[in-house]
Amino acid sequence: MQRDVGSLPLSPALRARLLAAGFQTAQELLETGPCGLSKEIGISREEALEALQVVRQECAGDAAKTAGGSGSTRKCTALELLEEEQTQGFIITFCSALDNILGGGVQLTKITEICGAPGVGKTQLCMQLAVDVQIPECFGGVAGEAVFIDTEGSFMVDRAADIATACVRHCQLIAEAHQEEDHLQALETFSLESILSHIYYFRCRDYIELLAQVYLLPDFLSEHSKVRLVVIDGIAFPFRHDFEDLSLRTRLLNGLAQQLIIIANDHKSAVVLTNQMTTRFGQNQSMLVPALGESWGHAATVRLIFHWDNTQRLATLYKSPSQKESTIPYNITVSIPLGMEIQRWEQSFGSTEIVRGRQT
């Protein structure tokens, strides 16, 4: 596609002169050359040379994107996509009702957003997912690693250790029940130390660090190709305080969303974000809605909203391309310390709960 002269990053005065002289596309500019250009428009030769350099850079950038970026703008038929999706696994959440409404668990290559009021269990679910992504394939997991980007400082290593211990215990019970060769083999490498060593933790203190981290993430992911989950705990926090220019915020968030989509697609990993809630005033009532505005709502493909109904926690699937909207109740259970965990995993569609470890 030919670049229009009006869309090139030149100064407006120069652009106006070029358009008045009759140049339409970048190709025409490059063909004319600096001498011809300076004669036609009446600018000095140095200015013409500078302008042509800018044009050349832009066109080279575009060409590189279309040629080398064929991985990101890939073309395939729906049938190929269907086969890919059917062989892809899900990251289970160990809460079977939640897995049901999500269609099996958190999907790879999609962005899932979890919104909720404080204290409703978002960080708990993120830590659970960071452990669950490492479950070996013979137990029904994805056998990947996790990247955890923390902006609020709510990641507690001892809680993650408790969750990991409970997960290992659960897999051991399954292996004892089935007594298969590959189960026992997988269990040798699946231990507390290996789980914790495969969670890559980044701490970002403000929005600039967060943006830099996300833009540098593709390089990190190409080195660690086993990463299957990227968690950003608290994407609203750095953007909500101290931001005067709201249109800049919208633009940054949109760019961030596109970058996350690229990461999710190129590296076949799931991206999970947590968001805060804010109040919106209706006609005569106020309601809690997810923060960061309307345009951010389009960034996530799947949206889960955790909320309270008196004392019962509820999870609602608000936006999903393949599942219907539904609401389920869930609980966060406390496990008893000193190594004795209450195991309430049930293999069928029972009521399994998220185990939350707490040291007293």
Place this chain on the structure above:
Amino acid sequence: MAAGVVWVALKGHPLGVTRHHCSVGGPMGMLRAVCPHGPPWYPRVRYGTPWVPIPSPHRSLRFHPRSAPSHSAGAMVVLRAGLCPGLTEEMIQLLRANNIRTVVDFVSSDLEDVAQSCSLSYKALVAVRRVLLAQFSAFPTNGADLYEELKSSTAILPTGNPSLDQLLDAGLYTGEVTELAGAPGSGKTQVCLSIAASVSLGLRQHVFFLDSTGGFTASRLYQMLQARVEDKEEQVESSAGPLKAVLIDSVSAVLSPLLGGRQSEGLAIMMQLARELKTLAKEFSVAVVVTNQVTRDSSTGALKSALGRSWSFVPSTRVLLQGRAVPWEDGAAPHTACLAKSPRQPTGMQVQLDIGSDAVQEQRPVTPTP
């Protein structure tokens, strides 16, 4: 030379009808129609036969721009050597000395005077002008021919959703750009998927789906296709039809980071994309469907499509989809679609959409209306 005044309506020109001064006669008997302004949508046409039926002053003509894809030229093109055979460098220098720099100047000037003042051969000038007109001017046709051509090239594609078809006056028209706007979770991707399913299954034609949000789920498309084929036992063997539908899910996801702030070229990129989409729709007679976000109007608080006023002129039909505001509080409030802009139906029409049901809908392929 008799001079007649002809009322000409330029297609796509925002000023509507412009009066042109046309002269008839001369050695070639051509009808000269020159567009002195630079319209935002440059007519790019190929000249037809050299003998054009001279219209009577009372019959209204329509310019029928048919694109010549190799030249994206406007009327402001500078005369350069090699622009057409016979236009040499010395000719250009002589013309420039007489203040004739662009194609418009050349074509609208009196060639006899030019031949005298520049001491160039009149025949050469006339030959050059004929070639330039062939490249840069519009070819007038009358409304009846245009209507016939439209009848034979336009198709109406059913969307797979009967209430949406009712809103769109039987379906998506090829040659036009349709926009679906809505808040997150209002069903835009679902409607796009159902259009893709209906066109590829019902009409057996290829669909081009451009996804920029990551929302395309092949398993959901498979579900929709299965629901439609349930009662028909036949298997679709091969879709042999040409491309008729281009669906772009979220054009605003890629355009909104470019707009605003100190980036002045964002608007130009958006307009270039708009031009390419419209040309695609018209030239290849495909139906282009784009999805857009919504923003809140600061004065009234109502929802309107994103990307601003400039984009609002691009699609010819705009549908606003609305889901439930706060889904976890209310009961079941269904999805609605409201017509915000349409060339055929009254705006403000609202229908209820049935998204997410796997019920089988019998779809008859709609034939073009006679």
